[in-house]
Amino acid sequence: MRVVGTSVKRSDVIGKVTGSAQYAGDVRLAGMLHGRIKRSTIAHANIKRIDASRALALPGVKAVLTHQDVPRVLHYGAPHPRSVSVTRDQYILDRKVRYWGEGVAAVAATSEEIAEEALDLIEVEYEPLPAVFTVEAALAPDAPQIHDTAYSGNLVFKPVVITRGDVAKGFAEADLVIEGEYETGRPTPAYMEPNVCVCQWDNTGKLTVWVSTQAAFMVRGILAEVLGLPLTKVRVLVDHMGGGFGAKQDLFQHEFLCALLARETRHPVRMEYTRGETFVGGRSRHPCKIWLKQGFRKDGTIVARAARTVFNTGAYGSHGPGVTTVGTAALTSLYRCENVHLEGRCVYTNTPIAGAFRGYGVVQTYYALDIQLDEAAERLGIDPVELRLKNAVREGDIAPSGHPLVGHGLEDCLRRGAQEVGWAQLRRRARGDSGTLRRGWGVGCEMHGSSAYPGIKEQGNAIVKLNEDGTAVLLTGAAGLGTGAHTALAQIVAEELGLPFDDVSVVHGDTDVVPWDIGAFASHTTFMVGRAAQIAAGEVKKQLLERAGEQLEVAPEDLEIGDGTISVRGVPDRRITVRECMGPKLGLPAANILGKGTYTPTKSYSFAAHFVEVQVDTATGQIEVLQVVPVHEVGRVVHPVAAAGQIEGGIQQGIGHTLTEDYVVDLATGRSLNAGFVDYKMPLAMDMPPIRTILLETAPDPGGPYGAKGIGEDPIIAIGPAIANAVYDAIGVRFRHFPITPEQVLAALKEKSSGSA
Amino acid sequence: MKRLVEVTINGERHALALEPYRSLLDVLRNEVGLTGTKKGCDVGDCGACTVLLDGKPVNSCLVLGVEVGGCEIVTIEGLQRAPDRLHPLQESFMQHGAAQCGFCTPGLIMMASALLAENPQPTEDEIRFGIAGNICRCTGYTKVVTAIQAAAKGMAEGGK
Numbered sequence: 001m002r003v004v005g006t007s008v009k010r011s012d013v014i015g016k017v018t019g020s021a022q023y024a025g026d027v028r029l030a031g032m033l034h035g036r037i038k039r040s041t042i043a044h045a046n047i048k049r050i051d052a053s054r055a056l057a058l059p060g061v062k063a064v065l066t067h068q069d070v071p072r073v074l075h076y077g078a079p080h081p082r083s084v085s086v087t088r089d090q091y092i093l094d095r096k097v098r099y100w101g102e103g104v105a106a107v108a109a110t111s112e113e114i115a116e117e118a119l120d121l122i123e124v125e126y127e128p129l130p131a132v133f134t135v136e137a138a139l140a141p142d143a144p145q146i147h148d149t150a151y152s153g154n155l156v157f158k159p160v161v162i163t164r165g166d167v168a169k170g171f172a173e174a175d176l177v178i179e180g181e182y183e184t185g186r187p188t189p190a191y192m193e194p195n196v197c198v199c200q201w202d203n204t205g206k207l208t209v210w211v212s213t214q215a216a217f218m219v220r221g222i223l224a225e226v227l228g229l230p231l232t233k234v235r236v237l238v239d240h241m242g243g244g245f246g247a248k249q250d251l252f253q254h255e256f257l258c259a260l261l262a263r264e265t266r267h268p269v270r271m272e273y274t275r276g277e278t279f280v281g282g283r284s285r286h287p288c289k290i291w292l293k294q295g296f297r298k299d300g301t302i303v304a305r306a307a308r309t310v311f312n313t314g315a316y317g318s319h320g321p322g323v324t325t326v327g328t329a330a331l332t333s334l335y336r337c338e339n340v341h342l343e344g345r346c347v348y349t350n351t352p353i354a355g356a357f358r359g360y361g362v363v364q365t366y367y368a369l370d371i372q373l374d375e376a377a378e379r380l381g382i383d384p385v386e387l388r389l390k391n392a393v394r395e396g397d398i399a400p401s402g403h404p405l406v407g408h409g410l411e412d413c414l415r416r417g418a419q420e421v422g423w424a425q426l427r428r429r430a431r432g433d434s435g436t437l438r439r440g441w442g443v444g445c446e447m448h449g450s451s452a453y454p455g456i457k458e459q460g461n462a463i464v465k466l467n468e469d470g471t472a473v474l475l476t477g478a479a480g481l482g483t484g485a486h487t488a489l490a491q492i493v494a495e496e497l498g499l500p501f502d503d504v505s506v507v508h509g510d511t512d513v514v515p516w517d518i519g520a521f522a523s524h525t526t527f528m529v530g531r532a533a534q535i536a537a538g539e540v541k542k543q544l545l546e547r548a549g550e551q552l553e554v555a556p557e558d559l560e561i562g563d564g565t566i567s568v569r570g571v572p573d574r575r576i577t578v579r580e581c582m583g584p585k586l587g588l589p590a591a592n593i594l595g596k597g598t599y600t601p602t603k604s605y606s607f608a609a610h611f612v613e614v615q616v617d618t619a620t621g622q623i624e625v626l627q628v629v630p631v632h633e634v635g636r637v638v639h640p641v642a643a644a645g646q647i648e649g650g651i652q653q654g655i656g657h658t659l660t661e662d663y664v665v666d667l668a669t670g671r672s673l674n675a676g677f678v679d680y681k682m683p684l685a686m687d688m689p690p691i692r693t694i695l696l697e698t699a700p701d702p703g704g705p706y707g708a709k710g711i712g713e714d715p716i717i718a719i720g721p722a723i724a725n726a727v728y729d730a731i732g733v734r735f736r737h738f739p740i741t742p743e744q745v746l747a748a749l750k751e752k753s754s755g756s757a
Numbered sequence: 758m759k760r761l762v763e764v765t766i767n768g769e770r771h772a773l774a775l776e777p778y779r780s781l782l783d784v785l786r787n788e789v790g791l792t793g794t795k796k797g798c799d800v801g802d803c804g805a806c807t808v809l810l811d812g813k814p815v816n817s818c819l820v821l822g823v824e825v826g827g828c829e830i831v832t833i834e835g836l837q838r839a840p841d842r843l844h845p846l847q848e849s850f851m852q853h854g855a856a857q858c859g860f861c862t863p864g865l866i867m868m869a870s871a872l873l874a875e876n877p878q879p880t881e882d883e884i885r886f887g888i889a890g891n892i893c894r895c896t897g898y899t900k901v902v903t904a905i906q907a908a909a910k911g912m913a914e915g916g917k
Contacts, residue, residue, distance in 0.1 A: 009851060016859025017847040017866060019793015019833035026792035113778070192797045192805060192860035192894050242795070242860030243894055275798040482858025482895055641854035641900070648897030649857065677802035677892060685885040685898045693899075 002562070003494040004706050007641035008501045010487040012240065012480055021240040024210040025196040025272055032198070033062055035261050035271035036115040037254060038105040038122050039280065040097040043350040043670025044131035044144065047095050047104065047124060055107060055121040060114035062265040064122065066105045067093040070260055073226045074149070078250045078318045078355065079218030079519050085325070085455045087156055087317025089149050092226065092256040097126070098146055099315035099350050100670040101280035106257040108269050131350040133667050135289065135310050138349045146315065146348040156313055156346040157321040160328050163341050170304025170339030174295025178376055182290040182368035183737040185662040186312075187653075189285075189357050190682060193242020194278040199258040200268035207259055208235045214244040214479045215519025220511045222251050223259060238509040244481050245653070246356035246713075247283040249521050250318055254281075279675035283355025284663050286311040286323050286346075288364035292372055294337070300382050300390045302337040309344045309365060311354070318355040320346040322455050327361020329400040331369060334410070334447055335391035351665045352672060356521060358650065359716045362448060363657065370444045370721030371736060374728065383427060384443055384725070385418045388609075393447065401454050401603045407699020409607030409633035410447060416694060417443070417609045417631040436619045439626070440730025444610050444722030449603040450527035450710030460528035461515035462597045464493055464536040466544065468590030470564055470579035471503040472537070477517025478529045480508065483712060484642035485525040489533045491638055492526075492705045496537035497544075498561035499578070515596075523710025526638055527604055530705040532597040539595030547591055548581045604701035604709040607633040610651070610718040614726040618749055621742030623727060625655055625689045628719065632693070635700040635709035643711050644693045650715025651691055656682045658720045658738045762826045766791070767835025775822040781815075782806045784822035785832060793833040793863050797892065804891035807864035808832045814871035816890075833863035836870060845908045845915070846870055855904035857895035865891045869905045878909055 015021030052064035070092045078086035097104060105122050109115035132138040138146070138154040151157050171177060197211035207229065213219050216236040224234045241248070258271040273281060288311050295304035309328050313320035328344030357363075373391075377384040392410040399405050418424070426441050451458050463475040474493050480486050490504040497504075508514055517529070541561065548566040549556040552574055560569050567575035584590045611629040616622070630647050637643050660681040664673040674680045700707025720738060728734050733748040759774040766789055773788055782799070785791045785808070794817060797805035801819040808817045809831040836844045846866050849855070856862040865888060872879060872887035879887065884905050885898070893901060 007854070010854075013851045013856050013859065016856045016862045017833075017850045018837060018843070019791070019863050021859055022792070023795075023860070025796070026786075028787075028790070028792075190894055192803065192858065192892065193795070194797070240859060243858040245894075272796075275800070275802070482856075482860075484857070645854045645857055645896055645900055648899040649895040650897075652897035653894070676800070677798055682892065682894070684892060685888045685902070688885075688898045691897060691899050 001495060001706065003491045003501050004636065004638050007639055008487065008491060010484045010642065011490065011506065012486060015240065023193060023240050023242055024198060024212045024238065025193065027198045027210045029198065029200060029268040032268045032270055033108045033110060033265055034112040034115050035106055035108045035258050035269045036112065036119055037103040037257065038119040039101045040104050041100065042097060042126050042128060043100040044129040045097050045126035046129065047097065048127045049125040050105060051123040052105065054123065055118040058114065058118050058121060060110040061107060061118045062110070062267065063108045063261050064105060064118065065093065065257060065260055067095050071226060075222055075226050077316055079215040080456050083456045085322025085452065086319055087321060089147050089317050092253065099352055101352060101672060102315065103253040103281065106261060108261040108265050131670055133349055133351055133665060133670050135312050135347045135349060138347045146350060150348060154348040156317045156348055160325045160344040162329055162332060164332060165339035167304050167306050167339045167341040171295045173303045175298045176296045176376065176379055177293065178372055178379065179293040180372055180736055182292065182371065184288045184364045184367060185739050186284045186287045187657045187661040188279060188282060188663045189245035189247045190680065191243030191245055191248070194273040194275060195252055195254060195282065196272040197255050197258050198268060198270045199262040201263050206233045206235065208237065209255065209259065210237045211255060212241045212248060213238055214248045214481055214521055216479060216509065216511050217477060217517050218249065218519055219251060219255060223255060226256060227259065236511045238479055241479065241481055245358045246360065246521055249356050249519055250283055252281055275677065276675045279663060279680065280352055280672050283318060283353055283357065285357040285363065286313060286320065286354040286361065290365060290368040292368045294372060294376065296376050296380060298380065300380055300387045302335055302391050304339045305331065305337045306341045307331050311346045311361065312349055312351065313346050314349060314351045314353040316353045318353050320354065323356070323361035325455060327365045330362045330365050333393050333400045334366060334369060334445060335373060336393055336397060350670050358653065358713045360713065363717050363720065366446055366717050367720045367738065371724050374725040375734060385414055385423050388443065388445055389414050399603065399605055401449055403602050405605055406701045409699035410445060412696050412698045413607050413609035413631040413633050414445065416696060417611045417629055420694060421611045421629050436617060438616045438618060438730040440614055440726045440728065442612050442722045442724065442726030442729055444718040444720065444725060445608065446714060446717035447605045447607045448523060448714045448717060449605050450522065451524040451601050451603050452522040453601065453603040457600060458518050458524065458528060460532035460599045461517060462529060462533040462536040463515050464533065464540045464595045466540050466582055466593040468582050468584060470577060470582050472497055472499060473505050473507060474533055475507045475514045476529055476533065477514045478508065478525045479520040481520055483646060484639055485520060487642065488526045488638040489530055492530045492533050493537045496534050497541055499564055503564065523712040523714065526708050527704040527710045528599055528601050530708060531601065532599040534705040535597030535599060536595040539597065540593055543593045544578065544581060548576055551576055551581060601703050604635065604703050606709045606711060606714050608714050608718050610722040612719065612722040612726045614723060614730055616727060616730045616745065618731065621745035623659055623740060623745065625723060627689050628691045630691065630693055630715060631696060632711065632714060633696040633699050634711045635704055636697055636707040637695050638708050640695060643695055646711045647693050647715040648691050651719050652683055652688055654716045654719030655723065658723045658740060660739055662739050760823050762823055764825045765829045767831060773822070777821065777823050779822045780818050781820040781822050781825055782817040785817060791832050791834050795860050795863060797860065804868060805861050805864040807867040807891065809867060809871060812874065814868050833867060836866065844870065845911050846905065849904040849908035849911065853900050853904040853907060855896060855900045861891060861893045865893065865901060873909055873912065877913060881906065
């Protein structure tokens with residue numbers, strides 16, 4: 001490997017450090033108007049009357065849209081429509097509101113200030129409906145039904161049931177049975193770039209949309225479907241984007257409204273969410289309740305596992321079915337068990353919408369699984385790492401996706417991490433149980449798939465063109481969320497073509513130009529689109545070598561390529577540069593060499609073990625993460641610095657989930673209580689511990705390019721249970737929920753001391 | 758009523774007619790066309806809009822445009838020393854993988870440049886304290902801190 005495996009300078013970063021990178025919100029067009037959304041002040045109601053006449057009379061207001069003015073088409077708010085992962089339950093604007101803060105009208109005006117002022121002049125009269133804010137209330141027999149399209153009551157879809165083996169028989173064989181209830185909070189992705197788009201129509205009736213999205217072709221598809229346009233009349237452009245973490249797969253409301261306001265006013269319209277709206281009208285993780293029961297033999301073997309999960313999707317289904325299915329199915333694995341019975345439910349409530357977010361349901365269920373495993377280790381008298389090693393999934397085990405696993409990645413991560421932190425000595429160390437500050441170590445594990453298979457049979461596409469000077473262009477629809485995906489794809493093309501990295505450029509972000517793409521999510525870009533790019537480059541290479549073979553008068557099979565030069569194998573003097581091979585000569589134009597790659601993968605699984613040290617202040621209840629040693633097995637590492645960056649950022653979000661981040665909804669009114677960065681507390685520079693990242697390449701997957709697997713979602717999963725387990729190690733209190741707040745720590749310590757007194 | 762404001766931005770003099778309620782962030786992005794300065798929250802919580810105002814870092818969303826008359830402002834676009842010569846922090850952020858989505862990057866680099874101007878050899882704790890008001894959601898700050906340390910070292914060795 002010459003290019004793959006090296007941390008080349010990322011092609012997207014020069015614009016980011018100089019301020020020249022263009023994000024959707026940076027687009028400025030002549031005559032551009034500014035759009036704003038009026039949001040509901042009630043969680044569940046029918047709109048009895050909505051009157052925009054006073055708003056329309058305000059000077060500078062160019063258009064107002066209410067549910068009376070927009071197409072009424074039931075649509076998928078999330079991408080990959082017609083997949084079982086997502087739900088068709090949204091209108092652009094409805095006659096009914098289902099959560100506090102849902103858009104009920106939109107304004108376009110000559111300035112943001114006027115648009116904002118106009119919102120207050122729109123009169124809305126609501127007929128309040130009973131509202132439900134918890135899954136218990138939503139599942140009660142007399143609960144109001146939020147959607148007519150629901151599977152039943154407030155169930156988003158038919159509960160998922162997964163059975164392997166005979167769970168009753170398994171429990172009958174168990175020496176120890178542990179049962180627990182676990183609950184996870186409502187963290188939000190809190191990407192730095194608020195949702196934003198700019199829409200413009202031309203005289204042919206074509207709509208151009210600049211938008212911050214992970215799934216440009218899905219935006220194109222849904223806009224076309226809802227607005228009744230052919231795909232030739234919708235063009236979606238995304239250059240740089242300021243993060244998404246899964247949530248920016250959805251269409252929110254503003255894309256439709258912005259397009260319609262632009263059509264109505266015959267002006268380009270820009271619509272940008274405030275930070276508050278990015279919370280209220282954005283997508284959070286699904287709050288989840290998990291009941292988990294496992295049976296163990298004395299030697300630590302897990303003989304039975306039963307679980308019920310209930311995911312709260314909020315007011316709309318979005319990715320609810322996908323998250324519920326993936327999160328629940330994940331409990332078949334990580335730790336081997338032949339007898340499994342799992343049930344997963346997804347429930348509507350009158351709260352802000354939960355959607356796709358890094359970890360996609362697995363963050364929730366593995367939190368429960370790995371905390372319970374720690375409890376089992378203690379009760380069985382087995383070291384937590386040993387118990388994990390005993391039960392770790394390995395080569396040939398059937399993955400949650402239903403196909404056999406490749407390699408022994410999880411065992412490798414556990415062994416390497418235990419060695420790195422000196423786990424055996426740590427377990428034997430003397431405890432200072434008397435001081436105010438107590439330290440503890442914990443471990444958590446995860447496995448996560450690249451691609452959304454089998455929920456969706458995905459497809460990665462790429463086109464590679466060779467220029468007449470021997471350089472190459474990759475055309476990809478994959479979005480650049482900030483992960484460095486385009487750089488990784490270019491590295492793969494350069495590797496395959498034997499070119500220097502700088503000789504490959506990437507064209508992306510224009511749905512009129514690049515091949516169709518499903519969207520950048522499910523940790524699949526490097527794995528799936530990377531493989532497609534490798535296939536496309538391989539086709540180019542084949543054509544190039546055929547041409548070179550003619551020129552050098554040898555069979556193409558006898559040629560090799562490297563550093564921009566093609567030479568006869570074993571006869572290095574017989575050579576030609578790629579440029580010479582391609583180039584025009586004697587009045588003949590250059591060759592037209594173009595390769596196309598399409599790849600429909602199943603799935604590969606990446607693995608990790610996180611080792612964490614925490615310090616608990618027993619006087620204040622504060623939990624501080626002192627250090628993290630994440631060990632990730634990701635197959636072939638394409639760009640080590642970018643891969644480590646993904647891991648460190650995922651850990652930051654995971655620490656936030658576990659200790660401080662919770663988007664809170666008032667259980668009396670459904671109103672959002674902390675839709676801003678001061679009250680929604682994320683770990684920042686002074687909170688973040690040192691992270692010693694270790695990358696392993698011990699279980700490469702032949703499904704990925706050069707054996708590469710996904711990395712995007714993995715690092716947010718194992719950190720949570722590792723912290724909870726470290727807290728137990730420090731203070732002997734087992735928390736089964738997140739976030740774990742200082743108040744709860746103090747209360748638990750008080751209860752513990754009164755119990756033991 | 759608009760007010761006339763004369764201000765130097767990235768070494769260039771600008772005469773701007775501004776409504777008194779408009780923030781410096783809004784003025785930079787929408788009047789002057791300098792969109793490198795980012796709006797992450799517009800209420801002073803995130804630091805994405807950090808610029809230098811007479812050498813001091815400020816959240817430009819919390820400063821009014823009409824307040825900056827006679828002042829000197831440097832934004833991310835003005836940090837570069839020449840078209841082909843980046844500021845050491847810019848080079849260092851690229852080299853060490855400190856920018857992912859890049860939305861917080863201009864603010865972080867401006868804040869770090871102010872920090873290094875005041876304290877050319879900061880400790881890790883001083884760096885973390887210095888950028889405590891800049892929210893980054895992608896990196897976990899590990900590589901950001903490394904990049905600032907490396908830039909400080911490079912600048913000291915370069916005698917700057």
